[in-house]
Amino acid sequence: MSIIVSAIGQGLLWGILGIGLFLTFRVLDFPDMTVEGSFPLGAAVSVAAITHGVSPLLSLVLAFGAGMLAGLATGLLYTKGKVPVLLAGILVMTALYSINQHILGRANLSLLNQPNLFKNKFLASLPPYFDSIFVGIGAIIIIAILLMWFLQTNLGQAFIATGDNEIMAQSLGVHTDAMKNMGLMVANGLVGLSGALIAQNNGYADVNQGIGVIVIGLAAIIIGEVVFGELTLNQRLVATALGSILYRFVLLIVLGLGFGDDDLKLISAVVLAVMLMVPTVESRFRLKRALRKGIESQPAKEADGHE
Amino acid sequence: MSDAAVVLKDVSVTVHQQNQTKTILDDVDLTIAPGDFVTVLGTNGAGKSTLFNAIAGNLAASGQVTLAGQNVTSLNAIQRAKYIARVFQDPKLGTAGRMTVAENLVLAQHRGERRTLRGRRLEAARPQLQAEAAQFSNGLDQLLDSPTETLSGGQRQSLSLLMAVQKDPALLLLDEHTAALDPHTSAQLMALTDRVIKERHLTALMITHRMDDALKYGNRLIVLENGRLKADYNAAAKAKLKREDLLEFFD
Numbered sequence: 375m376s377i378i379v380s381a382i383g384q385g386l387l388w389g390i391l392g393i394g395l396f397l398t399f400r401v402l403d404f405p406d407m408t409v410e411g412s413f414p415l416g417a418a419v420s421v422a423a424i425t426h427g428v429s430p431l432l433s434l435v436l437a438f439g440a441g442m443l444a445g446l447a448t449g450l451l452y453t454k455g456k457v458p459v460l461l462a463g464i465l466v467m468t469a470l471y472s473i474n475q476h477i478l479g480r481a482n483l484s485l486l487n488q489p490n491l492f493k494n495k496f497l498a499s500l501p502p503y504f505d506s507i508f509v510g511i512g513a514i515i516i517i518a519i520l521l522m523w524f525l526q527t528n529l530g531q532a533f534i535a536t537g538d539n540e541i542m543a544q545s546l547g548v549h550t551d552a553m554k555n556m557g558l559m560v561a562n563g564l565v566g567l568s569g570a571l572i573a574q575n576n577g578y579a580d581v582n583q584g585i586g587v588i589v590i591g592l593a594a595i596i597i598g599e600v601v602f603g604e605l606t607l608n609q610r611l612v613a614t615a616l617g618s619i620l621y622r623f624v625l626l627i628v629l630g631l632g633f634g635d636d637d638l639k640l641i642s643a644v645v646l647a648v649m650l651m652v653p654t655v656e657s658r659f660r661l662k663r664a665l666r667k668g669i670e671s672q673p674a675k676e677a678d679g680h681e
Numbered sequence: 682m683s684d685a686a687v688v689l690k691d692v693s694v695t696v697h698q699q700n701q702t703k704t705i706l707d708d709v710d711l712t713i714a715p716g717d718f719v720t721v722l723g724t725n726g727a728g729k730s731t732l733f734n735a736i737a738g739n740l741a742a743s744g745q746v747t748l749a750g751q752n753v754t755s756l757n758a759i760q761r762a763k764y765i766a767r768v769f770q771d772p773k774l775g776t777a778g779r780m781t782v783a784e785n786l787v788l789a790q791h792r793g794e795r796r797t798l799r800g801r802r803l804e805a806a807r808p809q810l811q812a813e814a815a816q817f818s819n820g821l822d823q824l825l826d827s828p829t830e831t832l833s834g835g836q837r838q839s840l841s842l843l844m845a846v847q848k849d850p851a852l853l854l855l856d857e858h859t860a861a862l863d864p865h866t867s868a869q870l871m872a873l874t875d876r877v878i879k880e881r882h883l884t885a886l887m888i889t890h891r892m893d894d895a896l897k898y899g900n901r902l903i904v905l906e907n908g909r910l911k912a913d914y915n916a917a918a919k920a921k922l923k924r925e926d927l928l929e930f931f932d
Contacts, residue, residue, distance in 0.1 A: 528798075538778060548759070548796065
């Protein structure tokens with residue numbers, strides 16, 4: 375039971391990463407590799423800030439801001455420097471590896487004997503693992519409400535249009551470069567926040583914490599889409615958070631089959647690959663069914679014709 | 682002169698390809714009065730699209746462009762969107778496919794404006810949008826909440842036209858906007874285009890390859906050839922023009 379509760383809590387905290395990635399991957403329609411750097415950046419900033427006496431809650435704000443700066447760096451390389459966005463993200467991600475090491479002062483920094491959001495009196499009084507569920511749900515509700523409101527504003531609509539049809543957005547006077555920078559900043563801010571929450575939940579930050587997180591975020595998005603199907607944009611934000619929880623369940627099952635923690639990245643990649651192939655496989659399956667129907671109905675038609 | 686809707690002065694566009702300099706638009710001077718509906722004819726490569734791109738600011742051009750009395754020469758395409766609305770040839774280019782018809786229209790109501798954190802007020806705009814969409818009588822008004830990628834080409838081009846005129850632009854650019862449609866739908870959209878331009882007293886430039894449309898619509902006709910203005914017929918001269926007169930430009 376506690377394993378399932380823990381998975382839900384983890385899924386919610388990682389869900390924030392998924393929602394951030396959704397803004398770039400689905401709304402702006404490009405893969406943003408920056409997240410592999412902004413995630414551990416958020417973790418590093420939060421943990422380092424706490425060890426320097428900053429309150430855990432305020433450290434989350436700093437982590438969000440740091441993530442935004444990372445997103446801005448990628449955005450400027452992409453929009454002003456005309457570096458392809460995939461490469462821009464990889465450059466920033468690589469640079470952040472060194473920066474994160476400097477922020478932490480070493481490869482791994484523990485929050486042992488330090489204040490921590492999850493040591494808060496109320497959260498500590500909850501049954502085990504319910505603290506992360508509580509924080510996760512709270513954070514996701516706030517983020518989702520803010521994003522849903524934002525996406526319905528004129529600015530939010532211009533942001534969506536930029537990802538949907540850039541030429542058209544420009545012809546309507548939308549400053550598409552500014553929209554992309556804004557999207558990258560907010561997305562990586564959320565990713566940094568997610569990293570900070572997970573670091574506090576784990577009790578440490580590690581420079582290698584970011585490896586493979588883009589796959590985890592994408593898995594949340596894709597699982598949400600495959601499982602819940604056609605949805606409105608607002609609903610898709612929630613579906614991504616739920617997809618993140620489902621992804622944790624999938625991991626539980628796979629780990630239960632006897633795979634170890636060392637196999638986690640391999641499993642992550644395989645799970646995402648399978649999910650990405652679902653639409654293709656499904657459409658092929660439907661095609662087959664349609665073909666069969668067509669073959670079955672044809673003799674009947676011919677019979678009609680002969681009459 | 683200052684009350685002209687559009688003034689082009691010595692507008693030239695040259696491109697450099699493999700050590701060769703090619704002039705696509707060659708010192709074009711053009712003045713268009715407010716309310717004029719000018720049809721633009723020319724063979725492929727005559728510079729029609731380049732002319733549009735130079736006016737809209739989509740490519741670097743020398744010379745001067747004045748729109749509604751404002752010198753916009755130094756403004757880029759995004760900044761010129763305040764003055765210019767454009768309907769593209771490709772139905773996919775004119776609308777955001779995953780956004781609904783109503784969302785696209787509201788987006789166009791803020792053409793050239795600063796996009797702020799104010800609510801988009803979609804519901805308040807709905808009755809007006811519905812009424813405007815209904816005039817096309819192609820079912821667009823019943824599809825306000827459908828993503829535009831599910832629309833037919835004709836519906837998408839109607840929507841693009843409606844979006845283009847939402848804010849009464851100083852200049853409407855129609856870039857072969859009926860070319861991708863079947864003859865029937867094309868004729869329907871052309872008639873509506875004409876009506877909208879007249880009703881709203883818009884200034885418009887229309888590129889077309891359909892000579893009959895060029896003759897039938899608008900009150901002025903210009904012919905481009907090798908990047909130059911080859912012929913320019915005002916309303917009276919255009920009324921006397923026949924198809925055969927134009928064919929000589931296309932041999």
